[in-house]
Amino acid sequence: EPEVTQTPSHQVTQMGQEVILRCVPISNHLYFYWYRQILGQKVEFLVSFYNNEISEKSEIFDDQFSVERPDGSNFTLKIRSTKLEDSAMYFCASIVGTMNTEAFFGQGTRLTVV
Amino acid sequence: ELKVEQNPLFLSMQEGKNYTIYCNYSTTSDRLYWYRQDPGKSLESLFVLLSNGAVKQEGRLMASLDTKARLSTLHITAAVHDLSATYFCAVDRDNDMRFGAGTRLTVKP
Numbered sequence: 468e469p470e471v472t473q474t475p476s477h478q479v480t481q482m483g484q485e486v487i488l489r490c491v492p493i494s495n496h497l498y499f500y501w502y503r504q505i506l507g508q509k510v511e512f513l514v515s516f517y518n519n520e521i522s523e524k525s526e527i528f529d530d531q532f533s534v535e536r537p538d539g540s541n542f543t544l545k546i547r548s549t550k551l552e553d554s555a556m557y558f559c560a561s562i563v564g565t566m567n568t569e570a571f572f573g574q575g576t577r578l579t580v581v
Numbered sequence: 582e583l584k585v586e587q588n589p590l591f592l593s594m595q596e597g598k599n600y601t602i603y604c605n606y607s608t609t610s611d612r613l614y615w616y617r618q619d620p621g622k623s624l625e626s627l628f629v630l631l632s633n634g635a636v637k638q639e640g641r642l643m644a645s646l647d648t649k650a651r652l653s654t655l656h657i658t659a660a661v662h663d664l665s666a667t668y669f670c671a672v673d674r675d676n677d678m679r680f681g682a683g684t685r686l687t688v689k690p
Contacts, residue, residue, distance in 0.1 A: 509682045509683060511680075515678075562678075564676060569614065571626070572616075574622075
């Protein structure tokens with residue numbers, strides 16, 4: 468069964484450092500998403516991406532965040548200067564983009580900022 | 582802005598009982614999803630609902646959609662301990678998917 472793959476599974480970084488979270492969406496999917504979930508809390512939308520550009524972004528997705536699809540397969544989320552409050556699970560999801568299809572989520576990256 | 586509200590946020594039920602989780606949303610939508618999340622895990626897709634009156638069932642869970650009322654329900658029948666998890670609804674409009682706050686379900690023997 469096709470799946471969305473995220474790496475690393477766990478990343479520990481010092482405050483102020485840059486991190487890049489990686490996702491490999493399902494190959495024929497067209498829409499990609501990043502969400503974050505602070506432990507035990509709501510799943511928060513960060514950004515959606517289609518046709519090599521940002522489709523929608525939330526108020527959380529400020530200038531510290533960026534996304535790109537550098538090579539047609541990977542989909543990355545970069546946080547330029549991490550803060551303690553960026554500690555969370557980050558989930559990538561992808562969807563084909565047609566009706567009657569489900570969104571598939573990766574297993575997540577647990578980011579810990581110390 | 583698309584907003585999604587779920588209730589209750591916490592639900593403790595006895596095995597064998599029935600209950601319903603509600604999901605309201607603020608604008609028209611293309612798809613409505615129900616997900617299950619176990620502690621420390623990712624989101625597992627349960628149902629995708631597209632059209633008004635859609636009803637889907639899988640085991641003890643049944644989801645329905647009323648697009649006119651902008652309401653979806655997730656009905657649990659004869660709950661068992663294995664159903665203990667957090668359940669999220671999510672609404673997708675123009676491929677912009679937003680989640681409700683989640684319902685943490687605990688099923689007690």
